[in-house]
Amino acid sequence: MAALTKPKNLQDVAAPGRDGVGASPLRPDGILKVKGDFAYSSDLWHEDMLWGMALRSPHARARILSVDVSAALAQPGVYAVLTHEDIPGSKFYGLEIRDQPVLAIDEVRFHGEPIVIVAADHPETARRAIAKIVVEYDVLPSIGPVEALDPERYGYVHAPADYKAHAFGNIVHSQHIHHGDGDSAEVRALADVIVRGEYEVGMQDQAFLGPESGLAVPAEDGGIDLYIATQWLHVDRQQMCPVLGLPPEKVRLTLAGVGGAFGGREDISMQVHACLLAQHTGKPVKIVYNREESFFGHVHRHPATMVFEHGATRDGRLVFVKAEIVLDGGAYASTSPAVVGNAASLGIGPYVIPHAAVDATAVYTNNPPCGAMRGFGAVQMCFGYETQMDRLAAELGLDPVELRRMNAMEQGSVLPTGQVVDAPAPVAELLRRVKEMPLPEVENWRTADGPDVRELPGGLSNTTHGEGVVRGIGYAVGIKNVGFSEGFDDYSTARVRLEVIGGAPVALVHTAMAEVGQGGITVHAQIVRTELGVDQVTMAPADTRVGSAGSTSASRQTYMTGGAVKQAAEAVRAVVLARGRDRYGWAPAFAAGLRLAGGKALTAAGEVVADLVDLLGDEPVDETTEFRHRPTEAFDKVTGQGFGHVQYTFCAHRAVVDVDVELGLVKVIELAAAQDVGKAINPLAVVGQIHGGSTQGLGLAVMEEIIVRDGKVRNPSFTDYLIPTILDTPPMPVDVLELADAHAPYGLRGAGEAPTLSSTPAIVAAIRAATGLPLNRVPVRPEHLTGT
């Protein structure tokens, strides 16, 4: 076999500029991206490459009676047609529970489950081959979240003998939390007012724009090189190796350009399929999902049904909360256990409530598998508890913001898990800030030339010229954890190299962090500039040659891989300064007091004592370190008590909407946010995260839902799964607080997810204010607003 070259277009990203922590330098990949030269996973190309494609189940639940691939195999241009029988190693994978078949075995459990994979010389050849595969099914009635709770009657999604880890029956995972005296009769008696509500959240999709894709290249050593868009290279590999029957050193992953993720790339999708086809054919194989396949190819946000009871005194003090949550986990476990942990532990919101009883459960069903999406279990809960807070305020005749502020948690508060919040928790302050922002203009759609429909509900569709339009304002606040929780050994690895190139000190940063668009690589360069005082920082491509960086999820990467880069840079600095001891005879204490800035070593007073170039000489300094946040512990299975989360993050929203109350159409006029980020390492990027998260919350509030009927996905397209356009998205003023968390690098607080939580309930609260309707389900549809 000819020596395999690196796929075309995959390039290193160089980072010029001089800005450190707290500045907003431009993205190092920005120029490539605006020139169209940035190589996303779907852009890769290789000499002699084949196209991979999957045959997916049209049924939600069926026995597979037979699979006939002979006609597909016989088609010219087809190089491989594989079923589960062709898998060399383990046939299962999974992030927390290995319950998901790489290719269906005798049975399909969800609409879209892959059964056969094909490699061919052109996508159309592959499509024609797929069309020739004959699968006989015995279709069974699908099990939904209601049926799942009665397996004796409706059956099991997985045969009882197959249940693994802590799953049993159709229950993937449950978590109970008992705080104070729960919701005992004595506690209930303390409440003057009890408000009970049932709420529902539909299935949301991450809808990242870059479809699942990658290129698997067989290597001469019998291994595979995979160029892939993912959130976590190392755990992809960990799941792939047993399937491929290869040791980790023979499965090498390199991050290709990622077109957004939002949790949807936490699980593997086409990774193993491409590698199996490459292994089988000995040729590079590229797989690129189209949008429809993308809807079937990744997990979604768990739909939730929630029942809340809140008790309060007449003057507005919360006494107790009871919450029962059922999350539809779909056919396979994915991250359902961790989502349950979040839903339970964050389920009462950022409030101090002396008594709480929370039950969260995820069930197996024959619906599409659900797992990670931005907000991860906390989004659904926030819609529930914030709606409850509004209803309670109405019941008590209190201002809804005032009720929240009265009960807001703060530093030192005890959570229902028993955890004491040991960092700033400015919940009341965030609410105050959004409330005090100036309100947008009323009837902004009026112009000298008549109504501007672009500013009205319905927009270009010209449904109102002002008739039926009512304004509403709503508020919400939420709490999200940062980093991996419940005792998980959460760490990130970074390598920093410092050397003289062309007479100047140049740093190289090498991590396996998945840059999915969030700007982590910008931040890493800023940290190195700050710690090592250099201008030039080069980012090595993220790959598995360096240790794990953990996932780009849980708002954790700036904290974790940023922390690792900081720690590695500090190690490099220590070595550099130690060289000064040898070279210039610095006393250890003197060397320890020096810092690096502007290419020099300086004393605390700013006196230059050496040039960094001289200190380095010809010998590079190269340090790799692992960074860990302080340990967490698992929640007690019975009481839910435990130091489960490492950090909390908070965001508050005020939404202003115009509703055409006759047609049930909504125009969000403004969506203001206030968020504490501890320290804005890159203010421009932080605000970008808040805007983006808020907009995904807007989508969930008024339009986004994967509609599933009897297990069948009804709208797997961008024609019918609608995400907000620029005409749906309002101006979003953002107020950023920086109250340092002493436990975190630079005092920073993970920022990516919190804005996704409170945006949805704030918008729905505003719609309620305009319509007077209860609106207990999101997304709110015109039917809900018009009673049709």
Add this chain to the structure above:
Amino acid sequence: MKVTFTVNGRPTEADDVWEGESLLYVLRERVGLPGSKNACEQGECGSCTVYLDGDPVCSCLVAAGQVQDREVGTVEGLAQGDTLDPVQQAFVDAGAVQCGFCTPGLLVQTHDLLNRAHHPSDAEIREALSGNLCRCTGYEKIMDAVRLAAARKADARDAAPTGLEG
């Protein structure tokens, strides 16, 4: 079939094109221009926007054979060598690029808008860009970028000797 057309001013030929292929596929997989993006392939996201004879269109919905003898302009053709077009520079400067998958389409669409309207209102910008989905930014920084590009282009026009404006 064979398709001969002009891309970014260069005569281009694609061989062995399947008759059902889109212009997007030809650009990405046959002529080495993967800048136009494949996000939905049904005209619902704008990521594949290119100029076709001067009009922005979704290249995923143009059959390859339809571009025979015609002119296509892609995101790769916006910059003059290393000099970015003001629209490209503004997207970088304003923080309008996160994952960047929507960016090529937005750049072509914005480029067209600012050729037609020198001082677009916010409502005009939103209408013009309403066919370009972005999932990362919430569009705020994109609005900033378009305003910035419009202002810089206006400054450049003011600074240029009269009569040069096209």
Add this chain to the structure above:
Amino acid sequence: MEFLRPATWEEALAVKAQHPSAVPIAGGTDVMVDLNFDRHRPDALLDLNRIHELHTWQIADDDTVRLGASVPYSKIIDALPDRLPGLALGARTVGSPQIRNRGSVGGNLGGASPAGDAHPPLLASGATVEAASVRGTRLIPIDDFYLGVKRNALEPDELIRAIHIPSATGPQQFAKVGTRNAMVIAVCSFAVALHPRARDVRTGIGSAAPTPRRASEAEAFIRAELDDTGLWTSAGELPLSTAKRFGELVARAAAPIDDVRGSAAYRRHALAVMARRTLLWTWNDHRATGRAAA
């Protein structure tokens, strides 16, 4: 699959006669979606892009616009909003700006999806479809054109050459409901056109029945109401109760279904609201124009 590229209209007709199953493709905004997602594999594509005349329009002596089948929506919005205001409003809601640069009325008619945004204004305007084949040309009244879900009156060898649309003689409106403020397929839509010279009111309903259709009973009601009350002459205010009744009758004319885009009940409700509002907009415009002319 063959890719057929006639250079002239006559050649196109000849090719279509030889390959009746060939799928005509102009803007590609429907055809290519089917191809990209493997929903359809026709024997041949018949590219109409090279036929220049399809991208042009002419105004006849009687002020009828003969609109080439491939004239993109963006041209209708820019160049014909005064003559074809209803169609221009509908055109502005089609897909996205990029789609509007390619999509055309001919494509909407060829596809005959009940959700096509051009259909209601064509119905309300009283358009005529010019269909041609090697056998000759025929003019199909729009009312006779839609036969079923995605079925129209074209013969297998026929192509749409142009659409004849009378220039507006009075105000026209179009409204559609979608669950997004742009780039959305109609949950349902409605068009109304006043024809003051003929003392007529025509309507079009989209996406609320197997085919686009007129609300005949509503039209008869409002025609009678305007005649009986002398409002055409007096140009007086249209009573809200009349507009409401008109809306109810429009809703009654629909035969909607429940689907992922909306419920049947909502579609009826929304039609009633849109019909009431758009009738009032057109009537008030009519009154204002009358006053301005007086």
